[in-house]
Amino acid sequence: MTKDTRTRFAPSPTGFLHVGGVRTALFAWLVARQNNGKFILRLEDTDQAREVEGSAEHVLKSLKALGLNYNEGPDIGGEFAPYKQSERLDVYKQWAQKLIDSGRAYADPYSREELQQFREQAQAEKKPFLYRNHRPENPPAWDGSQPLRFKSDPKPYQWHDEVMGDLSTGSEVIDDFILIKSDGFPTYNFAHIVDDAEMHISHVIRGQEFISSQPNYLNLYEALEIEPPVLATMPHIMAATGGKKLSKRDGAKDILDYTKSGYLSEALVSFIATLGWNDGTEQEVFTTDELIAKFSLDRVHKSGAQFDDKRLEWVNGQFIRKLDIGKLYELSTDFWPNVGSDADTEYKQKVLALAQDRMKTLNDLRQFGYFFVDPPVNMELIDSNKQVSKLSPERRAELIQQAHDALQNSEFTPEAIQETLNQLLETTGEKPGILFSLIRIYTTWAAFSPQLNDTLALLGKETVLRRLQQV
RNA sequence: GGUCCCAUCGUCUAAUGGUUAGGACAUCAGGUUUUCAUCCUGGCAAUAGGAGUUCGAUUCUCCUUGGGAUCACCA
Numbered sequence: 001m002t003k004d005t006r007t008r009f010a011p012s013p014t015g016f017l018h019v020g021g022v023r024t025a026l027f028a029w030l031v032a033r034q035n036n037g038k039f040i041l042r043l044e045d046t047d048q049a050r051e052v053e054g055s056a057e058h059v060l061k062s063l064k065a066l067g068l069n070y071n072e073g074p075d076i077g078g079e080f081a082p083y084k085q086s087e088r089l090d091v092y093k094q095w096a097q098k099l100i101d102s103g104r105a106y107a108d109p110y111s112r113e114e115l116q117q118f119r120e121q122a123q124a125e126k127k128p129f130l131y132r133n134h135r136p137e138n139p140p141a142w143d144g145s146q147p148l149r150f151k152s153d154p155k156p157y158q159w160h161d162e163v164m165g166d167l168s169t170g171s172e173v174i175d176d177f178i179l180i181k182s183d184g185f186p187t188y189n190f191a192h193i194v195d196d197a198e199m200h201i202s203h204v205i206r207g208q209e210f211i212s213s214q215p216n217y218l219n220l221y222e223a224l225e226i227e228p229p230v231l232a233t234m235p236h237i238m239a240a241t242g243g244k245k246l247s248k249r250d251g252a253k254d255i256l257d258y259t260k261s262g263y264l265s266e267a268l269v270s271f272i273a274t275l276g277w278n279d280g281t282e283q284e285v286f287t288t289d290e291l292i293a294k295f296s297l298d299r300v301h302k303s304g305a306q307f308d309d310k311r312l313e314w315v316n317g318q319f320i321r322k323l324d325i326g327k328l329y330e331l332s333t334d335f336w337p338n339v340g341s342d343a344d345t346e347y348k349q350k351v352l353a354l355a356q357d358r359m360k361t362l363n364d365l366r367q368f369g370y371f372f373v374d375p376p377v378n379m380e381l382i383d384s385n386k387q388v389s390k391l392s393p394e395r396r397a398e399l400i401q402q403a404h405d406a407l408q409n410s411e412f413t414p415e416a417i418q419e420t421l422n423q424l425l426e427t428t429g430e431k432p433g434i435l436f437s438l439i440r441i442y443t444t445w446a447a448f449s450p451q452l453n454d455t456l457a458l459l460g461k462e463t464v465l466r467r468l469q470q471v
Numbered sequence: 472g473g474u475c476c477c478a479u480c481g482u483c484u485a486a487u488g489g490u491u492a493g494g495a496c497a498u499c500a501g502g503u504u505u506u507c508a509u510c511c512u513g514g515c516a517a518u519a520g521g522a523g524u525u526c527g528a529u530u531c532u533c534c535u536u537g538g539g540a541u542c543a544c545c546a
Contacts, residue, residue: 011546167475188545211541280486281485310497311482
């Protein structure tokens with residue numbers, strides 16, 4: 001009988017959720033989903049000093065924004081509640097007692113200063129520092145005021161990691177480590193092992209910062225007589241791009257910043273999943289359902305990847321283009337320019353239909369104020385336009401007047417407008433690059449806009465004629 | 472420094488002994504008879520270096536170099 005798949009994401013509330021954290025969470029989520037398993041969220045808040053106010057809520061919000069819903073968690077409870085380590089202190093005490101009883105844990109009698117001296121001494125002798133070389137012969141009884149330390153059993157280890165493959169280390173990396181701190185809280189090293197066992201976690205998927213501690217965890221699993229879960233270690237995502245240092249540490253950026261700037265959650269998910277993973281085909285973009293069907297840990301790269309904003313932008317555009325207008329409208333609620341926020345749904349959907357093919361992020365909607373109110377005249381646009389700037393002011397006025405008169409008699413469907421504009425080319429003898437640019441600028445006062453005839457049709461005859469007489 | 476891991480175009484990657492080393496992003500050029508964008512066509516661009524195994528190495532082994540992780544009463 002195979003165990004039920006139960007994966008977990010176990011962040012500590014010490015800041016926002018960045019891209020690397022999201023990827024770890026995403027892969028754990030995918031493994032759970034594809035095996036009809038459960039995805040558990042656990043808060044590892046055992047370091048009171050580092051805890052950042054509000055960051056737990058921030059993490060929950062980030063996961064929800066990305067659609068990485070969990071089956072059990074601190075805010076929704078579950079069979080093994082509580083899911084917050086600070087509320088499970090008695091659980092760790094019980095497991096610690098087992099270790100004390102079996103002689104595998106002891107009270108650490110040394111002060112931090114004494115420990116520091118041991119380290120410096122080892123360094124001076126150019127020997128690696130091992131706490132177990134300083135194990136007290138007759139440790140005091142543990143009364144909770146000293147740290148409780150694990151008594152390790154040094155030996156070589158070899159184990160399998162779903163991503164990294166077969167790994168091995170010698171016994172020299174095995175050492176005694178602290179289980180319970182003198183403030184009564186467990187260390188990560190102890191708490192996560194206890195909780196993963198208590199919560200029946202089948203796969204531990206985490207970042208590479210833990211890989212060098214793995215043999216010590218294996219040692220602890222043995223002492224606790226716990227069967228280790230399936231292990232998978234994710235390589236880090238590089239913070240900087242290329243050789244040049246970026247001021248924005250893009251890989252370390254808050255994931256919510258991306259959703260706030262108009263990136264779709266499914267685009268983010270697809271992009272992050274393919275940072276270090278692909279299915280072996282030439283497919284570049286994946287829906288979340290495809291990811292659930294195709295993802296596998298053994299195809300995750302062992303090497304770290306760099307975050308490329310341009311590629312994310314492209315992926316996002318791909319997803320925006322696939323959306324139907326109703327869905328796009330729903331997602332775009334917060335991204336309209338202020339002047340358009342009260343406009344009616346039907347009109348906004350028409351704007352979206354025009355804009356959809358040119359959008360990279362939902363934020364691009366902000367530039368479409370001219371669809372809602374008359375934009376301010378900006379002669380700079382005339383001067384900076386290579387072709388239009390060559391026209392004399394008189395000729396410009398003349399052309400605009402002709403355009404006005406011609407459009408006045410147009411039926412104002414996109415087709416009729418195109419027809420009118422084409423005729424205008426003939427009667428004025430101007431090139432499209434000049435005439436159309438001129439009309440486009442006078443009606444939108446924007447550096448660019450969607451296709452001219454469609455834009456004019458949506459704006460409506462009255463508005464277009466008014467704007468043509470504005471200057 | 473010790474230990475562990477990694478190394479294909481600028482970036483994300485495909486190819487696990489036999490390919491002109493493929494795709495995508497970015498970039499450049501052209502097209503879609505207005506701009507920006509979309510879309511289409513084409514160009515540029517990589518196996519870090521050195522030994523070895525082999526008829527044949529991106530692929531297997533070793534060394535070098537480079538990068539990452541870790542060595543806390545942090546996670």
